[in-house]
Amino acid sequence: AMSPAPLPPDEPDRLAALACLAMLDTAPEERFERIVRIGAAIFGTAIVAINLIDAERQWTKAGVGVSVNTCPRDASYCAYVVSQAAPLI
Secondary structure (H helix, E strand, O other), X not given: OOOOOOOOOOHHHHHHHHHHHOOOOXXXXXXXXXXXXXXXXXXXXXXXXXXXXXXXXXEEEEEEOOOOOEEEHHHOOHHHHHOOOOOOO
């Protein structure tokens, strides 16, 4: 099992910015679905997702090749992405 990602130093500001977007738990939108379809086509990948990370969970706004739209933050590899300034490879 992987250990939970550390919280980024700007976590309060990041969460405030996420709340201002008012996107969590919203209905699917074609513009985001289009982005993930284009991403999958360009990169030739089976999975592409737009994920938002709040204080407790990862939530998927749009995705190709994913069947779950939420998971606990401590089980999300995306939590590692928001915890660092560099790309996760």
